[in-house]
Structures are given as structure tokens and as C-alpha cells.
Amino acid sequence: MKIDFQHKQSAHCENGVTSNLLNYYGIKLSEPMVFGIGSGYFFSHMPFYKLNGMPVTSFRVLPGWIFKRVTHRLGIKVERKKFTNPDSSMKELDDLLNKGIPTGMLVGVFQLPYFPKEYRFHFNAHNLTVFGRENGHYLISDPIMEHIETLTYDELVRVRFAHGTYPPKGRMYHITHVPKNIDINSAIITGINKTAKDMLGIPVPMFGIKGIRFLAKRMRTWPEKYGQKMAILNLGQVIRMLEEIGTGGAGFRFIYAAFLQESAERLNKRWLNDVSVEMTATGDAWREFAVMAARCFKNRDNANITYDSLADRLMYIADREEHVFQQLKDISVR
Amino acid sequence: MKIDEVPQDKGYLVKGRISDLSYAVGNDGKYISRQSQGWAPKNEAMSLAWDVVYERAENARNLVLAGILSPVAFYMELNIMDVHILSSYTGISKWKVKRHLKMKNFLKMKPEVLSRYAEAFKMAPCELSDVNKIREVKIGHEN
Numbered sequence: 043m044k045i046d047f048q049h050k051q052s053a054h055c056e057n058g059v060t061s062n063l064l065n066y067y068g069i070k071l072s073e074p075m076v077f078g079i080g081s082g083y084f085f086s087h088m089p090f091y092k093l094n095g096m097p098v099t100s101f102r103v104l105p106g107w108i109f110k111r112v113t114h115r116l117g118i119k120v121e122r123k124k125f126t127n128p129d130s131s132m133k134e135l136d137d138l139l140n141k142g143i144p145t146g147m148l149v150g151v152f153q154l155p156y157f158p159k160e161y162r163f164h165f166n167a168h169n170l171t172v173f174g175r176e177n178g179h180y181l182i183s184d185p186i187m188e189h190i191e192t193l194t195y196d197e198l199v200r201v202r203f204a205h206g207t208y209p210p211k212g213r214m215y216h217i218t219h220v221p222k223n224i225d226i227n228s229a230i231i232t233g234i235n236k237t238a239k240d241m242l243g244i245p246v247p248m249f250g251i252k253g254i255r256f257l258a259k260r261m262r263t264w265p266e267k268y269g270q271k272m273a274i275l276n277l278g279q280v281i282r283m284l285e286e287i288g289t290g291g292a293g294f295r296f297i298y299a300a301f302l303q304e305s306a307e308r309l310n311k312r313w314l315n316d317v318s319v320e321m322t323a324t325g326d327a328w329r330e331f332a333v334m335a336a337r338c339f340k341n342r343d344n345a346n347i348t349y350d351s352l353a354d355r356l357m358y359i360a361d362r363e364e365h366v367f368q369q370l371k372d373i374s375v376r
Numbered sequence: 377m378k379i380d381e382v383p384q385d386k387g388y389l390v391k392g393r394i395s396d397l398s399y400a401v402g403n404d405g406k407y408i409s410r411q412s413q414g415w416a417p418k419n420e421a422m423s424l425a426w427d428v429v430y431e432r433a434e435n436a437r438n439l440v441l442a443g444i445l446s447p448v449a450f451y452m453e454l455n456i457m458d459v460h461i462l463s464s465y466t467g468i469s470k471w472k473v474k475r476h477l478k479m480k481n482f483l484k485m486k487p488e489v490l491s492r493y494a495e496a497f498k499m500a501p502c503e504l505s506d507v508n509k510i511r512e513v514k515i516g517h518e519n
Contacts, residue, residue, distance in 0.1 A: 051395075051397050051411075052397055053396065053397040053398065053399060053409070073409075074399065074407070094425075095458075152456075157394070158388055158394055160388040160422055160426065161388065161394075163425075163456060164456060164457070164461060186394065187394060188394070188395060188411075205461055205464035205465050206457075206460075206461045206464070209464070274424070275424070275428060278421050278424040278425055279425075281417060281418070281420075281421040282418075282421045282422065282425060285415065285417065285418040285421065293396075293398060293399070296377055296398070296399040296400065296407070297399050299399075299407065300399045300407035303406065303407050304407075322377070322401060325377060326377060329377065332417040332418070332421075333417050335417065335421075336416065336417030336420040336421065339420045339421065339423075339424045340420060
């Protein structure tokens with residue numbers, strides 16, 4: 043059986059799944075709109091929370107929050123579940139598919155057969171939609187992929203019950219009810235307010251604009267604290283979190299700029315276009331940061347780019363982003 | 377980023393199967409999306425990460441061939457796992473996994489335990505215990 047589901051590639055998996063699922067229920071929202079309404083934009087640097095033995099730097103909110111926030115803000119009802127038993131999780135999935143309900147789920151990428159080998163780290167927060175079953179294969183809409191993919195029962199069980207940091211435990215979700223009237227404009231405002239508040243106002247140094255400055259401050263001490271080799275690896279991890287599939291940080295800045303541009307028109311607020319241009323500039327600044335860092339990887343022994351100059355770059359980015367969100371924080375419908 | 381700046385630096389992405397979707401500013405100032413085949417700084421960061429994995433696997437291989445570490449230790453590194461991840465994939469407790477990383481304990485391991493490790497590494501139990509195979513495993517970038 044196969045649900046008439048439209049697959050569309052996106053820059054980020056959770057945006058894509060959310061946008062594709064909403065589209066199936068007749069709500070046309072672009073990826074940037076989903077990202078903005080869901081307040082996906084964020085920054086955090088958490089030295090005590092480790093991936094591959096190194097601190098996690100994240101450019102977005104936690105997995106699952108975008109879907110949760112978008113549906114909540116549009117008044118859409120959803121059901122989400124997690125499992126301990128693989129067979130019952132697959133049975134529930136089959137039941138939903140038989141009812142014609144496309145189902146989103148969380149998987150680990152380590153054993154995802156259609157991913158290139160180089161991308162298969164133990165990363166457990168990838169999202170995809172299952173929308174049918176044909177000849178013993180599940181039909182997969184993976185927003186990272188250009189085309190529709192398929193997985194066997196066993197392959198799907200393996201990725202749904204991957205292990206490691208943040209195991210997915212068969213988590214899945216689907217839409218149960220869509221209201222008649224949806225107020226997209228006020229959802230946009232709520233989304234922007236929340237992001238601005240989180241970027242400017244969390245009173246802990248690890249999050250938001252403060253988090254960027256915190257990373258800059260710590261980065262200056264890396265070579266002394268960890269030695270050259272570990273310092274480079276730490277920097278490499280930041281760049282991978284910045285640019286790799288599913289976490290793309292600079293990419294997120296451009297998606298947000300696109301969202302602001304689209305909102306300017308929808309809300310008839312011209313000034314948002316100017317903020318969008320500024321946002322684009324911060325995205326470009328992040329990309330320059332990545333270029334500088336990559337020069338360090340290439341000449342691992344005699345890089346003439348110092349951690350101080352990288353940190354200075356981050357301080358500059360923090361100032362730019364702060365300015366953007368100061369303009370956005372008091373936005374209202376009127 | 378302008379639309380004609382969307383990077384097309386080939387590396388790990390394969391056209392027609394996997395690509396990045398990037399948002400960039402078009403000539404009229406409006407945002408549009410375009411596929412990217414990769415970006416050099418990102419490719420560098422990826423190879424850096426894999427070099428670490430390969431280096432650790434190579435070290436483990438030498439210690440296995442020297443009879444100190446067990447094949448479990450080698451394949452754990454090759455699969456980018458650590459004791460914690462391997463323990464949750466096999467259901468064998470962490471302190472036992474740590475013991476099994478040593479060759480002398482590996483040799484005394486029961487067949488059913490061996491097969492659980494083999495399953496986690498997606499290989500046959502006899503392959504796992506074959507030290508000669510470890511000598512031949514190719515470590516490094518494919519392209």
C-alpha cells in the first residue's frame with residue numbers, strides 16, 4: 043500500500059519532515075517558514091555534554107522541538123510515541139500506514155544503508171517519513187535525499203532502535219487533527235518572539251548570543267589546555283556541527299534570513315527585509331569562520347591562523363547576531 | 377551567500393543520490409534554494425574526523441597483531457564505537473566489554489557471546505575471530 047505523499051528535499055531533516063507532513067494535510071508552508079515558526083534557530087555550546095568525547099556545539103534547538111512547536115502554534119493535534127519493543131513499534135507503524143497516515147520518525151544514521159559511508163557517524167536524531175509499504179519494502183521520504191528511498195523491515199528496525207547518545211527508541215509521530223482556520227501570521231510572530239527571547243535572554247553563559255561569546259572565550263584557551271592536536275579536533279567538531287547534514291549552522295542563518303524575507307511580505311512589514319539582509323551577513327560571517335578554521339586543518343602543524351583570531355571572529359558574529367535579535371524581539375502583529 | 381556562490385566542491389556528496397540544499401540570495405534579492413555538491417571547508421572537517429577514526433583503528437590493529445588487544449577492540453574502533461555504544465548494541469555490560477577488549481579474555485570467550493559481538497559489527501562470528509582478516513582490512517578513504 044502506498045500513500046499519495048509528495049516528497050520534497052530540504053536543507054534540514056526535521057524542517058523537511060514537518061513541511062512535507064503539513065503539505066500532505068493541505069497546509070503549504072515552505073521550509074524556511076517551518077523553521078521560523080518552529081523557532082529552530084539557536085546556539086549552544088555545552089562543554090559537559092559530549093559527542094565523540096568532545097563538547098557539543100549546536101546551532102539549533104533540540105531534535106523534535108521544531109515539529110512540536112510548529113504544530114502547537116498552528117493548533118494542529120499530533121500523537122507521538124516511543125517504544126521498548128521493536129516488533130510492537132513496527133506493528134503500530136503498519137496500522138498507521140494501513141489507515142493511510144504518513145508517519146514521521148526519529149532514526150540513527152549509522153546503519154542507514156542509502157547514506158554515503160562518510161556520513162554514517164553515530165548520530166541519532168535524524169528524521170524521515172514512512173509513507174507506504176510495497177513488496178516488503180517500506181517507502182521512505184528522507185528530506186536529505188533527492189529521491190524516494192526504501193528500507194526493509196529489518197533495516198528500518200535497526201535504524202529506529204540505534205544505540206549511542208540520545209537513542210531514538212522507535213520514536214514516531216503523526217498528525218491526528220487539523221483545524222479549519224489556521225492563523226499563520228500570529229504563529230510567525232510567536233516564533234520570532236521565542237527565538238529572540240532565547241537568543242538574548244537565557245541567563246546561562248552557554249546559550250544564545252552569550253553562548254557564542256562563551257565558545258570564543260574557551261577557544262582562546264584550547265591550544266594551551268588540550269595541546270595542538272586535541273585543539274584541532276575540537277575545532278573540527280565545531281565546523282562539522284556547523285556544516286554537516288542535519289546540523290548546518292551557517293545554513294540555518296540563511297534559512298532564517300529567507301524566513302524573515304517571506305514574513306516581511308506576508309505580514310506587510312517592510313523593515314523585516316532589512317533585518318533579513320543583516321541575517322544573511324551573519325551567515326556569511328559564519329562561512330568565513332569555517333574557511334579560516336579549515337585552513338587550520340590543512341596545515342595542521344604550521345597554521346598561521348591563531349585561535350585568538352578565530353575567537354575574534356566569533357565575537358564579531360555575536361555582536362551582529364545580537365543586533366539582529368534586538369530588532370526582532372519586540373515584533374508584534376500590529 | 378549569493379546564488380552563484382553556492383559551493384560545488386566535490387567531496388563526500390554524490391550527485392543524483394545525495395546533495396545539500398542551500399538557501400541563497402538570487403539576482404533579484406529574493407531567497408531561492410539550490411543544490412550543492414559539497415563545500416571544501418566541510419570536506420576538510422569530515423576528513424579530519426575520519427583520519428582520527430582511521431588512526432585509532434590502525435593503532436588497535438597493531439595491538440591486536442601483537443596479541444595484546446582482541447579483534448573486538450579493532451572492530452569497535454573501525455565502527456566508531458566506544459565501550460558504551462558497543463555495550464548497548466550487544467547488551468553485554470560495560471565492564472565485561474572492557475575485559476573482552478583484551479586478547480587473553482577474548483580467547484576464553486563463549487561462542488554465544490562472540491556471536492553477539494559479530495552481530496553488532498554485522499559480520500559472521502568466524503570472521504570476527506580471524507586475526508588474519510584484520511591484517512588485510514583496508515583502512516582509509518575510499519576515494
